[in-house]
Structure formats: C-alpha cells, structure tokens
Amino acid sequence: MNSPDQTLAATGLTKHFGSREAVSDLSFEVRAGRAFGLLGPNGTGKTTTVRLLTGLLTPTRGSVTLFGQTLGRSNADALRARVGVQTDTRLYENLSVRDNLRTWGELYGLAPRVIERRIGEILELLGLADRVGSPAGELSKGMRQKLSVGRAVLHEPDLLFLDEPTAGLDPEASIELIDHVKDMIKTLRTTVVICTHQLHGLETLCDDVGILKSGRLVVTGEVRTLLHQRWPEQRYLLEVDGDPASARDVIASALGRAVEFSTVEGRLSFALRKEETISSGVAALVHSRIQVRAVIPRRPTIQDLYFATINDGSAA
Structure with a gap:
C-alpha cells in the first residue's frame, strides 16, 4: 500500500x-x-x-x-x-x-x-x-x-x-x-x-x-x-602541544582499552564508543600536563558514505 x-x-x-x-x-x-x-x-x-x-x-x-x-x-x-x-x-x-x-x-x-x-x-x-x-x-x-x-x-x-x-x-x-x-x-x-x-x-x-x-x-x-549505521562511533580530531604519541597513550589509558588512532595533518584521529565521552580523555590529558589546542568532532558526510559504498558496494 x-x-x-x-x-x-x-x-x-x-x-x-x-x-x-x-x-x-x-x-x-x-x-x-x-x-x-x-x-x-x-x-x-x-x-x-x-x-x-x-x-x-x-x-x-x-x-x-x-x-x-x-x-x-x-x-x-x-x-x-x-x-x-x-x-x-x-x-x-x-x-x-x-x-x-x-x-x-x-x-x-x-x-x-x-x-x-x-x-x-x-x-x-x-x-x-x-x-x-x-x-x-x-x-x-x-x-x-x-x-x-x-x-x-x-x-x-x-x-x-x-x-x-x-x-x-x-x-x-x-x-x-x-x-x-x-x-x-x-x-x-x-x-x-x-x-x-x-x-x-x-x-x-x-x-x-x-x-x-x-x-x-x-x-x-x-x-x-x-x-x-555505517559509523555508529563518534570520531574526533585532537590537536595537542608536544608529542602526539604521548597524548595517544594517555587517552588509551583513560579509556581503559586499545584505541585505534590515525594521524591527519598532525592531529590524532580516533573514535569513541557511544557510552564514552571525550571529556574523560581531555581531563586525563590536562592531568598529564599535555596542553590541548583543539578537539574537533568529525561527523561523517554523504560524501564519506558515497565513496565507502562505491569502494565496497555496501553500507554494512
């Protein structure tokens, strides 16, 4: 109908x-x-x-x-x-x-x-x-x-x-x-x-x-x-002063799990699960005396969906 x-x-x-x-x-x-x-x-x-x-x-x-x-x-x-x-x-x-x-x-x-x-x-x-x-x-x-x-x-x-x-x-x-x-x-x-x-x-x-x-x-x-459906996690870009590797280790420790990181133009890119918040990671960085310059949410776009789908033929 x-x-x-x-x-x-x-x-x-x-x-x-x-x-x-x-x-x-x-x-x-x-x-x-x-x-x-x-x-x-x-x-x-x-x-x-x-x-x-x-x-x-x-x-x-x-x-x-x-x-x-x-x-x-x-x-x-x-x-x-x-x-x-x-x-x-x-x-x-x-x-x-x-x-x-x-x-x-x-x-x-x-x-x-x-x-x-x-x-x-x-x-x-x-x-x-x-x-x-x-x-x-x-x-x-x-x-x-x-x-x-x-x-x-x-x-x-x-x-x-x-x-x-x-x-x-x-x-x-x-x-x-x-x-x-x-x-x-x-x-x-x-x-x-x-x-x-x-x-x-x-x-x-x-x-x-x-x-x-x-x-x-x-x-x-x-x-x-x-x-x-394709990207249920929230992804962020993180820019810090100093060594990004140190920030990576602090965030992984604060979350209590292995986190998949990548580097985009000198910034750390990573995803958080639905129940996790970026604030705990930022607090851990501050506590470790790592200065945070920017935290940028990365929201997936139609363009992201398009190229992912054309490359693999599905949305799964």
Missing part, C-alpha cells in the same frame, strides 16, 4: 537495452516535500532511471507510481504536467532567453501574466537578467545550464528532477541554485530528486539518498540513519 504522503515510488524497476541491463530491480520511494539524492558514477544508470520514472522509457520489468497513481500510457501526460525535469541543456538555439522560457511556459499551460512573473523571478535568481535578449545559442555552458534549470522550475512543479544541475556552474551559482531548491521544498512542499556525482552542497539539501553501482541500488534510506 502506498504511503499517503508518497510522491514517487519505484518497484522492481529494470531496463534492458538489448542484452545489456542498464538498471536492475530498483525499489525506493520519495515522500512529499523531501529531497532524494540519486548518486553514482557516470554511466551507472542515473539518467536512465529518471527517464523510467517520468515515463519517457518503458521498463522491461517493474512499475512507477507518481502521486498515488501507477504510471502508464493513459495517464503519463497528465502526471507529467505536475513534474519538472532538467536532464540536458538542449534549448531553442535561435530564440532569446526570455522566449525560451516563454515558450515552455505556454507548453506548461501557464497564464501569460504568470509566465511573465515567473520569467522575471527566474532570470533574477539565476543571474541571467542581463542576457534576457540573447539567443540561447550564444550562451556559455554555465548559462545554458542555468536556463535549463529555470525551464524545469518555471511552472513550480510538485515533483522536480534535476540531473547534474550544478555542472558548469561556478561555486556561487551552485550555492544559489541549491538554496532556491531548498526554498521550493520549504515553501511549496516540492519533492526533489537530484541525480549527481558532484556531492558538494548535498549535506544541507538531501533528506534521503540512494547510491547506484553498475545499475543496482546498493544503498538507500534516510541520510542520518545510513550514516549512523
């Missing part, structure tokens, strides 16, 4: 191109007002998955549910009207930036006054206001990317697919785009699926992630849960 707030669900989704299996047995769901990161290296099946989820490709096996309805030929157009998709930068080369957006607004069925309002908002947001009259064919790669994203969000969709949306953008523009997506989630309860292998900025955006490897979904779930 579908969850009442479920926007999107894939069940056993599989696609063959001849003898090649592009994606295999994908099953996951995305709830309304949440951001799902579909992550994986290039060529691992992300774009194929988006095309299956939007009905542009027919699955070999499995099914897709959008807004509580099983996606099929009879309802695909109606369901897609509530969806925004940015998968490439193919634009109307001879039309201006404004006319590209205006044309898509008309295709979305927006009223003229809404189209003009949204065009102004998007051009300002994406830093394209000064290129409003330029033909799309004259834009740089980064500007084309911005325009393709603007086209996808023009009608303020209920479900938004972004495929490598920050490719070609400078860091400032990438941050602004991520902030706009977060604002859409907050104010419009937009559901977002972002497909990428560029992981910067995902920490503050994604509630859930799925990681593809060779067309298979090897990890999926809530970010916080996945990180805790």
Whole structure:
C-alpha cells in the first residue's frame, strides 16, 4: 500500500537495452516535500532511471507510481504536467532567453501574466537578467545550464528532477541554485530528486539518498540513519602541544582499552564508543600536563558514505 504522503515510488524497476541491463530491480520511494539524492558514477544508470520514472522509457520489468497513481500510457501526460525535469541543456538555439522560457511556459499551460512573473523571478535568481535578449545559442555552458534549470522550475512543479544541475556552474551559482531548491521544498512542499556525482552542497539539501553501482541500488534510506549505521562511533580530531604519541597513550589509558588512532595533518584521529565521552580523555590529558589546542568532532558526510559504498558496494 502506498504511503499517503508518497510522491514517487519505484518497484522492481529494470531496463534492458538489448542484452545489456542498464538498471536492475530498483525499489525506493520519495515522500512529499523531501529531497532524494540519486548518486553514482557516470554511466551507472542515473539518467536512465529518471527517464523510467517520468515515463519517457518503458521498463522491461517493474512499475512507477507518481502521486498515488501507477504510471502508464493513459495517464503519463497528465502526471507529467505536475513534474519538472532538467536532464540536458538542449534549448531553442535561435530564440532569446526570455522566449525560451516563454515558450515552455505556454507548453506548461501557464497564464501569460504568470509566465511573465515567473520569467522575471527566474532570470533574477539565476543571474541571467542581463542576457534576457540573447539567443540561447550564444550562451556559455554555465548559462545554458542555468536556463535549463529555470525551464524545469518555471511552472513550480510538485515533483522536480534535476540531473547534474550544478555542472558548469561556478561555486556561487551552485550555492544559489541549491538554496532556491531548498526554498521550493520549504515553501511549496516540492519533492526533489537530484541525480549527481558532484556531492558538494548535498549535506544541507538531501533528506534521503540512494547510491547506484553498475545499475543496482546498493544503498538507500534516510541520510542520518545510513550514516549512523555505517559509523555508529563518534570520531574526533585532537590537536595537542608536544608529542602526539604521548597524548595517544594517555587517552588509551583513560579509556581503559586499545584505541585505534590515525594521524591527519598532525592531529590524532580516533573514535569513541557511544557510552564514552571525550571529556574523560581531555581531563586525563590536562592531568598529564599535555596542553590541548583543539578537539574537533568529525561527523561523517554523504560524501564519506558515497565513496565507502562505491569502494565496497555496501553500507554494512
């Protein structure tokens, strides 16, 4: 049974191109007002998955549910009207930036006054206001990317697919785009699926992630849960004056067990069990007259999870 707030669900989704299996047995769901990161290296099946989820490709096996309805030929157009998709930068080369957006607004069925309002908002947001009259064919790669994203969000969709949306953008523009997506989630309860292998900025955006490897979904779930499952201990970086080896011995003695240490840029890196606290280690260092310069908690990130999963294929 579908969850009442479920926007999107894939069940056993599989696609063959001849003898090649592009994606295999994908099953996951995305709830309304949440951001799902579909992550994986290039060529691992992300774009194929988006095309299956939007009905542009027919699955070999499995099914897709959008807004509580099983996606099929009879309802695909109606369901897609509530969806925004940015998968490439193919634009109307001879039309201006404004006319590209205006044309898509008309295709979305927006009223003229809404189209003009949204065009102004998007051009300002994406830093394209000064290129409003330029033909799309004259834009740089980064500007084309911005325009393709603007086209996808023009009608303020209920479900938004972004495929490598920050490719070609400078860091400032990438941050602004991520902030706009977060604002859409907050104010419009937009559901977002972002497909990428560029992981910067995902920490503050994604509630859930799925990681593809060779067309298979090897990890999926809530970010916080996945990180805790993989790294249940709390890891710290410790910087002291003097010999780090002495600090290492003091901490191990205070904890009463062997502690696995490593060195990161002259700092000691180590993990504590759930029931242990860093304060006992710091107190022992002070008692031993070892001056503590910094204690820095190291929290695992989506990037850590991604590379660990790609390297070993599991979250265990």
